[in-house]
Amino acid sequence: MTDHAPYASDPSRSRGRRYAEPPPANRTEFQRDRDRIIHANSFRRLEYKTQVFVNHEGDWFRTRLTHSLEVAQIARVIAASLKLDVDLTEAIALAHDLGHTPFGHAGQDELNRCLQELVPEAGGFEHNLQSLRVVDELEERYPAFNGLNLCFETREGILKHCSLNNARKLGEIGQRFIDRTQPSLEAQLANLADEIAYNNHDVDDGLRSGLITLEQLLTVPIVSQHYDAVRIRWPDIPEKRAIAETIRQMINTLIMDVTITTQARIQAANPTSADEAKACGPLVAFSDEIRLQADELKRFLLKELYRHYRVSRMTTKAKRVVRELFEAFLMQPELLPPEYRHDDRASQARAIADYIAGMTDRYAMVEHRRLFQIDESF
Ligand code: MG
Numbered sequence: 001m002t003d004h005a006p007y008a009s010d011p012s013r014s015r016g017r018r019y020a021e022p023p024p025a026n027r028t029e030f031q032r033d034r035d036r037i038i039h040a041n042s043f044r045r046l047e048y049k050t051q052v053f054v055n056h057e058g059d060w061f062r063t064r065l066t067h068s069l070e071v072a073q074i075a076r077v078i079a080a081s082l083k084l085d086v087d088l089t090e091a092i093a094l095a096h097d098l099g100h101t102p103f104g105h106a107g108q109d110e111l112n113r114c115l116q117e118l119v120p121e122a123g124g125f126e127h128n129l130q131s132l133r134v135v136d137e138l139e140e141r142y143p144a145f146n147g148l149n150l151c152f153e154t155r156e157g158i159l160k161h162c163s164l165n166n167a168r169k170l171g172e173i174g175q176r177f178i179d180r181t182q183p184s185l186e187a188q189l190a191n192l193a194d195e196i197a198y199n200n201h202d203v204d205d206g207l208r209s210g211l212i213t214l215e216q217l218l219t220v221p222i223v224s225q226h227y228d229a230v231r232i233r234w235p236d237i238p239e240k241r242a243i244a245e246t247i248r249q250m251i252n253t254l255i256m257d258v259t260i261t262t263q264a265r266i267q268a269a270n271p272t273s274a275d276e277a278k279a280c281g282p283l284v285a286f287s288d289e290i291r292l293q294a295d296e297l298k299r300f301l302l303k304e305l306y307r308h309y310r311v312s313r314m315t316t317k318a319k320r321v322v323r324e325l326f327e328a329f330l331m332q333p334e335l336l337p338p339e340y341r342h343d344d345r346a347s348q349a350r351a352i353a354d355y356i357a358g359m360t361d362r363y364a365m366v367e368h369r370r371l372f373q374i375d376e377s378f
Contacts, residue, residue: 005083007266007277009184015152018136019145033154034091040141040148042098042134043068048360049097051104051198061205064097067197071096074255075193081259082266084186091150092157092190099130101357102364103318110319111353114326119349128160130357132173138354157187181278185266188284189258196254199297200247206305207243214243220300222293226250257290321368325356328371335371 004010011028024032037043046065062070072093079089101107112125132155136147150158155173160183167174182188203223206212218224227246234242262284271277286294305311329352333341340355342348359367 003083004085005266007185007271007274008082008084009088009153009186009274011085011088011151017149017151018147019149021149028087029151030085030087030091030154033148033150034087034094036148036150037091037095037098037135040098040135040139042139042358043094045358045360046097046100048362049100049102049104050361051202061209062201064100067201068094068097070197070201071190071193074196074251075190078189078193078255078259078262079186082185082189082262084189088153088157088184089186089189089193091154092187093193095131095135095150095154095158096160096190096194097127097131098134098158099127099132099357101125101127101130101322102359102361103315103322106315106318107322107356107364110322111326111356114323115349115353118327118330119345122346122349122353123166125353125357126161126163126166127357128158129162129166130353132159133354138358153184153186156183157190159183160187160191176278182280182282183278184274185262185277185284188282189262192258192284192286195294196251196258199294199301200251200254202301202305203250203297204243204247206301211308211310212304214239216304217300220297222250222253222290222297226253254286254290254294257287258284261285261287261290321364322356324372325364325368326352329355 009030011030014029023029027035043065046068047063049064050061051064051067072090075089075093076086079086101111108125108127115122116124134147135150135155135158139147142149152173156176159170159173162170162174162177164177167177176183203212203217207214207217214227218227223246226249227242230242230245230249234245237245265283265285266277269277269280269283271280271283277283285291329336329340330349333348333352336352336355340351342351356364
């Protein structure tokens with residue numbers, strides 16, 4: 001293994017796959033995981049799923065696919081500086097959103113609510129758990145097993161959060177939530193890279209959509225600080241370019257900050273193996289100062305963008321679509337494609353959740369029209 005620190009995850013010492021397979025010939029185990037994720041159906045579908053904006057609102061907004069690529073890019077850079085396993089980091093980053101429903105968090109919240117209210121015995125819906133379910137069960141591409149049969153380390157990284165209740169049912173992979181230990185440094189990093197990516201691209205998409213203005217944004221110190229520096233250096237460039245440069249510099253600052261802070265924390269804790277690193281508490285982090293600044297930006301985005309009335313209209317419609325689909329399928333399972341039908345109510349509800357969660361924004365809207373409008377094709 002080249003250029004790995006002692007605390008990095010080592011692909012030659014993986015805890016293995018659920019179904020034993022011969023080792024890959026010309027790549028590491030974690031590279032094989034990353035490659036399997038890229039070829040998965042659920043990965044391609046990320047192109048038509050969105051976080052804040054519905055897919056048809058404009059071609060220029062991020063989708064979950066471009067978001068995942070940005071997360072992977074940011075995570076890879078930091079992983080290389082810290083001498084972590086770049087491929088494991090990338091695999092986790094690319095897979096982290098595979099379990100997301102259509103219509104972003106609104107869709108997920110509503111699907112969870114439907115399950116909790118109507119079929120409590122099925123357990124609710126958690127998107128991290130669903131990402132794991134996608135790679136463990138739902139992908140159907142290999143003759144010998146369901147799912148992608150990924151390494152333990154990749155699966156553990158994908159399961160970012162999990163309720164204690166569900167963790168107990170998961171066995172080995174849920175154990176860390178019970179033991180209160182951390183996932184690998186690679187997983188911690190993919191998680192923080194997710195935050196860096198979405199805060200910055202939501203600023204970008206928010207401005208582009210016209211839902212937030214530059215004037216508003218400049219009340220947030222981390223933004224104004226970088227924007228002012230750009231304007232001092234390039235007073236005459238067009239606004240669009242100045243904004244792009246501001247965002248680029250913000251991402252750079254955050255990447256540098258995580259790298260330096262994490263390096264120092266690793267040095268202080270001094271783990272001598274990947275397993276030791278997990279027991280050290282969270283090591284991948286922003287500095288206190290940047291953490292405060294990033295939180296301020298998050299609060300701004302929550303208030304001004306995610307709760308913007310035009311986003312709320314979309315969110316409300318999205319929830320209605322998800323609820324009406326869920327209720328219609330639960331009441332009349334014969335409306336479902338045959339492979340999604342089950343005899344007992346809990347399995348039926350879970351299959352409906354899988355079906356809905358797998359839909360793209362557009363497919364969910366088309367399916368909703370097919371079920372509720374008489375003039376549409378069936
Ligand atoms: Mg994400």
